[in-house]
Amino acid sequence: MAENLFSVTTDSVRLLDVVERTSSPYDTKTIFVFAPLKTAVRQFNAVSFSLPAAFWLMPGITSVQIDFGDGKGFRTLSQNSTVSINYPDSGSYVATAKINTVNGMFTAKSKIEYDRPKTYYQADSTWVITVPPVLRVVNNKSSRNGQVAGILGSRPCGDGSLSDEVNCDIYPGAVISVNLGCDHVFDKPIIIVDGFDPTHEFDGAAIAANFDRFSFESRMKSLGYDFVIVVFTKTTDPIENNAKVLEAVINKVNATKSGSNRSTVIGWSMGGLVARWCLKDMEDRILDHQVANYFSYDAPHQGANVQEAVHILTHYQVQ
Secondary structure, eight states, X not given: OTTSOEEEOTTSSOEEEOTTOSSOGGGGOOOOOOOOSOSEEEOSSOEEEEEOGGGOOSTTEEEEEEEOSSSSOEEEEOTTEEEEXXXXXXXXXXEEEEEEETTEEEEEEEEEEEEOOSSOOOOSEEEEEEOOOSSEEETTEEEETTEEEEOSOOOOTTSOXXXXXXXXXXXXXXXXXXXXXXXXXXXXXXXXXXOOOTTOOOOHHHXXXXXXXXXXXXXXXXXXXXXXXXXXXXXXXOHHHHHHHHHHHHHHHHHHOOSSOOEEEEEETHHHHHHHHHHHHHHHTTOOOOEEEEEEESOOTTOOOOOHHHHHHHHHHHO
């Protein structure tokens, strides 16, 4: 304000850029802020950090070095590189990033909260399911019954990026981990539906560990309940597509289980929407899903108010 860089509205609550400025004083300023996409991590195995080339936005960077707080010092990360970090114990760790640029070196820090589950879960069996999509993405367009709508971004398929999921004609599917109850009889299924996970941080073991935070899974397994954990291969796909994947999972559960017990479906975040859509669609088509209970946790049934930063992040990752 003292340098006349902003003007203030009459109510004194909003700052406005000075009108008719021919050049911005901020063109000569640089700020460097560093934070992993996710700073609270709960998993058993090593934590993988990557630096996608799409995030290498600032011009003039010559190198990036990061100390992940694991006692091994700084590591140099190149574009599209990935490093695995083994934190010895649960707790808070400070990650420090240094970028060297043509204008000098910049340093920033970020805290990582790491929680190692007490038990590692090994699935008794694993299913892999793919289904034809309801909405098919071809040549950067999403079509259903001849109607076409645009999708963000355009880049070659097969580079393993989020763009593959959004823009390429890849069938939706899921990897399903089946954890049997203590009686080792698959007869009381509890189907856990994965949430929005564009970076694929959670596998079946990590989700099982999350659901056993208060010994929920352990107690239910002691009563003979079986857990079927659904991890979508394309969490960025339309709800309709993953609902079809879940329908295939439900049909396989019904064809595989013993006895006449009906299933329970639990979906968190996006998984709650996928499960609701799937069950309602099956009922509309008079299909017996054999599900007795449906629970959702933290699912945006009335829509989601997504921060603008998330839209920008997705845009840059896809582009």
